[in-house]
Amino acid sequence: MKIIVGLGNPGKRYAHTKHNVGFTVIDEISQKLDQALTKKDFEAKFTSFQYNDEKVFLVKPLTYMNDSGRAVGPLMRYYHIAPKDLLVIQDDMDLTLGKLRLRAKGSSGGHNGIKSIIAALQTESFNRLKIGIQHPKRSKVVDWVLTPFDQDDQITMASAFDRATAAAIAWLEGASQQDIMNRFNG
16 A cells, blocks of 8 residues: 655645645546545545555645644554655645655654654554755745645646656656656655
């Protein structure tokens, strides 16, 4: 079994904000694989389906970003999914706009959603696909992550979302960490 979790905040108010890039990529994956997120349980909206003879979950926690582990931990425990079979899609202010980086493990890097998942799983050893949203130049971090991308940045981000979707599907298909990093990091 594999599980892909997109981080974000539920509700229309947050729909197109920088903090919701994980939700956006989950939407693109579900559309590309023709799988609607119709289930609501474990404080998450999700779907499960067979892909290449393996059960796959696509998940959007409904707990708000900072409590993502409250949804991810119980769901993974219930279905007996190992942390190595988890891919979390997240925003990253330390990466330039639209840049992708795949990591197999590591600290939260100050990201509260990742911090919550680490606490829930009791490990830092799970995959993360980070999408660069750039650090704010003049605004406060909370104001920055909770605002939409400006019109000029939307083109860059559309390309990033396409590449992130392709990277996540390559991960589902069993591509090696190194191969995915070579194809999509940077």
